[in-house]
Amino acid sequence: MTMIEKMARAINPLPYQSxxxxxxxxxxxxxxxxxxREYADKTHGPEILRTKExxxxxxxxMREPTPEMAQAMKAVFLYGGHNPYSDISVSLAAAFISAIDAAIQEEG
Incomplete structure (x- = not known):
């Protein structure tokens, strides 16, 4: 499942269930x-497409991180953040997760 589909299902799961x-x-x-499949696509495909949009x-x-997100990513790279591994790919994933966590905690 792509990230777009994961997010679309989180935004509105009803078209997928339907x-x-x-x-x-x-x-x-x-x-x-x-x-x-064709009939399900015809009846519910347009709503799924709107949700994916x-x-x-x-x-x-999310392409332009907020200052809080950038700070969270910086913390992972400089101080290890909550990343118990040294593998760079894991560090990138941990930085991304930290940035998303920071965005979720922002108010506004």
Missing amino acids: WESMYHFCIGQGDNEETA QATAALNA
Whole structure:
């Protein structure tokens, strides 16, 4: 699952649940998988697309970190933050998580 889909499902899980329900309903009615997917896409695809567009907008907003997010990432690189590993890829992940945590804690 992509980050856009993860965020879209967090923003509005209903279109995904409705898609799955329609798919299973069609299968239960004897439709093959391709027909079930096509019908679920036709009935719930536009709402899923709108939710993915919202998720994309949210991700784009995160491209420019706030000062608090930048400070949290800096702390991980300079002081280890809450990263118990020395592997750089883990450090990058820890910095990213720290930045997101800082953004969540910001008020406003």
